[in-house]
Amino acid sequence: xxxxxxxxxxxxxxxxxxxxxxxxxxxxxxxxxxxxxxxxxxxxxxxxxxxxxxxxxxxxxxxxxxxxxxxxxxxxxxxxxxxxxxxxxxxxxxxxxxxxxxxxxxxxxxxxxxx
Amino acid sequence: xxxxxxxxxxxxxxxxxxxxxxxxxxxxxxxxxxxxxxxxxxxxxxxxxxxxxxxxxxxxxxxxxxxxxxxxxxxxxxxxxxxxxxxxxxxxxxxxxxxxxxxxxxxxxxx
Numbered sequence: 001x002x003x004x005x006x007x008x009x010x011x012x013x014x015x016x017x018x019x020x021x022x023x024x025x026x027x028x029x030x031x032x033x034x035x036x037x038x039x040x041x042x043x044x045x046x047x048x049x050x051x052x053x054x055x056x057x058x059x060x061x062x063x064x065x066x067x068x069x070x071x072x073x074x075x076x077x078x079x080x081x082x083x084x085x086x087x088x089x090x091x092x093x094x095x096x097x098x099x100x101x102x103x104x105x106x107x108x109x110x111x112x113x114x115x
Numbered sequence: 116x117x118x119x120x121x122x123x124x125x126x127x128x129x130x131x132x133x134x135x136x137x138x139x140x141x142x143x144x145x146x147x148x149x150x151x152x153x154x155x156x157x158x159x160x161x162x163x164x165x166x167x168x169x170x171x172x173x174x175x176x177x178x179x180x181x182x183x184x185x186x187x188x189x190x191x192x193x194x195x196x197x198x199x200x201x202x203x204x205x206x207x208x209x210x211x212x213x214x215x216x217x218x219x220x221x222x223x224x225x226x
Contacts, residue, residue: 042216106158
């Protein structure tokens with residue numbers, strides 16, 4: 001099993017450009033998450049999904065859109081990139097067992113720089 | 116949003132020392148997670164606990180629900196333990212979005 005994978009690993013954008021980050025998991029998890037990690041701050045939730053075809057906003061959703069057309073994939077889009085979106089982006093997946101949320105499995109991260 | 120506080124923020128120790136990292140939170144939780152992040156690397160889940168104590172190799176995690184406090188201990192520390200350790204909690208009644216993360220403790224173990 002590959003676990004959680006992210007594409008690409010690195011990207012440099014110019015202000016105003018758009019891009020899509022892809023997250024894929026092969027563990028059949030229902031829940032998927034996109035976080036951003038910035039220096040001096042904890043991980044912050046951007047958007048999440050509790051199943052195929054569903055998405056919801058997290059703590060810092062502005063400037064991002066997401067889609068979950070297939071259970072194994074969770075896409076994060078930046079329509080018009082801004083320097084404030086320079087960050088490391090992590091995808092994670094998780095599942096419920098016995099009525100309880102379980103640990104989250106993280107991807108390797110995508111380092112995005114917006115000039 | 117409810118806070119998760121970690122201490123210390125930075126810790127440098129010598130190889131072999133016993134390490135303690137602390138995490139405190141403000142209201143009732145359903146679970147607490149300890150995560151490890153190596154420099155430039157991904158994030159790995161170490162423990163998830165809701166009561167008592169868990170041990171995995173040289174790592175021990177404890178939680179005191181009444182005091183709203185958890186500790187991560189590393190015995191016989193080694194340079195490969197150098198990483199950022201992150202505490203995260205799911206507050207009681209939290210849904211799928213419920214994890215709140217601390218800012219992390221940056222640990223350096225010198226040989």
